[in-house]
Amino acid sequence: MQAGERIADRYELTYPVGRGGMGQVWAGFDERLDRPVAIKFLRQLDVPEEERETAGKRFRREARATARLDHPGVPAVHDLGVHGEDLYLVMQLVPGIVLADHIAEQERLPVGEAASVAVQVCSVLMAAHAASLVHRDLKPQNIMITPSGVVKVLDFGVAALLGPAEASRLTATGRTLGTPAYIAPEQAQGGPVGPAADLYALGCIFFEMLGGNPPYEAANAPDLMRRHIDSPIPIITEYRSDVPEDLAHLIYCLLAKDPAERPGSAGEVRQLVAPFLDGDSPVPAAARTDHRSASASPLIAPFSVPPQQSQQNVGQLRAQARELAENERFVQAAEVLERALRLVPHGRGELLSTEVMALRVDLASLLMLAGDFRQARHAFQSLASDLAQSDGKQDLAEECRQQAIACQFELGESIDATGAVSIR
Template sequence: MVAGERLKDRYAVDHLPLSHQGMGEVWPARDTVLDRQVIVKLTASSVMDAALAKRFRREARLTARLAHPGVPAVYDFGQHKGRFYMVMQRIEGIDLADLIAEHDPLPVSWVAAIGAQISSVLIAARQIRLVHRDIKPSNAMLERSGAVKVLDFGLAAIHGDDRYSRITQSGDSLGTVGYMAPEQIEGSPTDHRTDLYGLGATLFDLLTGRPPFDGPTPTATVWHQLQTSPPRPAALRPEVPAVIDDLVHALMARHPQDRPPSAAAVYEVLAPLARNLPPIPGVVSDQPDAIRAYAAMVGQVPLPAHHETRDSTTAEYDDPDLATRQAEARAQQLATTGNPRAAARQWRELADRRASQFGEQDAAVADYRLRAIRLHAEIGEHSRALRQLHSLLQDRIAVDGAGHPTVQAIQDEIAKLTQGGLDRSER
């Protein structure tokens, strides 16, 4: 890339890249169509192959699926001169690794505020079964508003979905030594508690100005992670409150089952400590800020009286199909008790929810949509049913291909419904 070069005749890159990464470069750029500043992440041409392309596309899709204020928005994805690129929201701020280097020691209240914000991102990630797998100081940024953004979903996975659970590039690191959980090091299955380990290591770094495990070689660091008890930040900084010292120690437990049960539980510990935040000159603005004003009002919105963040999040993750089974039962009951339109609406809601979690390509999405369409046909709304069938057919051909059994099933439904209409017209 050269300064001023345009991608897609739209994104004009600036003078120098912000960083060079193992699989590419990150450039500041301007979206000339919408006249806004963006970030363009490009794959490296020297290592471009099918596996890298698949991984890069995977990162873009996973980042885009995690809709949360603490995650940069993905605006576009494409290819330029044989290299894939991703266009993202530009974040104005400092990454936590630089923040630690420039402002050690950080006030404990700021550590709690940063940790609570990362926890809130992990709560959202767990709702779609996403595991980041590379939580560390250099993968989070503190904006001038005081907001934190979690970055780099290149190693992320979605629990239970093989399309988003494997890194196929040979020789790839599966995390960062000193921050990745023991189960990552050992190649064991990962889940939301893997990210809690990375959060604990990040909090230790923020509190003490040094990584929790920092041997003379990567091998020595890994040995300490696997063979020694997790360190306590209060041993290096005695003024650290016992509650946060215990939390960090628990987050870095050797075994996942010994860590806190959820990011929501971590948030509940950290949030009360994030009070009376002192200024961080040159990092967080002390001027009136629109984002802080907006967040302050959102924070005043009351939760339902019965709301318990930890329990509801844990239950949903431990049995993620429970809500689906209950919704399916409601739809079937509505249909059998003479309310087919409400049943069809329930099936469509199920399809939309499933599509938001797993994408339109998920087989259950087509099944739910077909169930809703059949109900419309049963009550005589044949034109509506046919329109929806033809729309579903085009979607599934794009996803599955013309010869897929799901596509064939939809074509059979269209044929039956069309023939039924002809029979009625003849009578």
């Protein structure tokens, strides 16, 4: 796979975002519907020949399992197909930060933030379990936090149907599916796996969010799985004293060896965790790196390159954006112009230069054409404010103000008696 490659004469690959033992994930663009997507590939040649049929079935099962879950905490599935020798799955591209990375950066999360993540994961598990699906591989690497603070649960690749289908689950002979640091004792022993296994994994994740490390650690996978089965349950307050006793008791119950001794459902866990939400924003700072914020100059991010190279790249990107816009690929064209803006000097004087203003006006217009009226409004408002301070550009400032008002109308929000846009 390489950037620029086209899949099904519709999806253009832009950059790789992850790779596993038997596949890889690319960010891409849906040219037909003008939207960014994630494209997950199962590379058949990377799969042992004797496992290819099983791996292919599991990959298709992931697509169907995820598509069944109509929930804001699960990425939407758009398409499934074959590209050469490889299977591919097209999904919603989720921005933000992986929970595993956030824990690594922060070491220990505030109790309220950890509770927010847990409550949202519980909501996803409630939907999954109601649809007779068990995730079976819940872990911080499979949880994303978006810039708006929404938690997304990824990778239902080993999800198994409950009931009779469990007896014929799609596993390679002798292989236990799941990740050792978060695997339930019954799953580690190869026994029947139900919703309680997901709750155990959630307990491990909750423990790690608060304590900085999973509840059990070992030098190798077999020893780690034995610790889940035989070792005493750790108590989070012995690692962190500010965890409320009721919450510590809940985590202890989630880590019970016997599935019957864990809470009865994800809904029950959500109800028990809810009192520990602190009302503050649960959005980690690292997940807020959305350059389309409503700040003074929302679309400029620092980027240092030699002036000659900068000029050349900006010109190439503007030409690329123009071509994309002519083909009505407005979202993709806007993303290209955002990259161009990162390449120009971003001091106060440069922000008012003719070249930069032209880029910013074009970008605001593209956002409007793409139907992203909220971001277009912010961009036009920022332009109007900056242009009002520049001699000879009052007409353009007024035009930007009017475009901001037009966006406000499209959003169905109010405008005050002076004609100014009222932000909500």
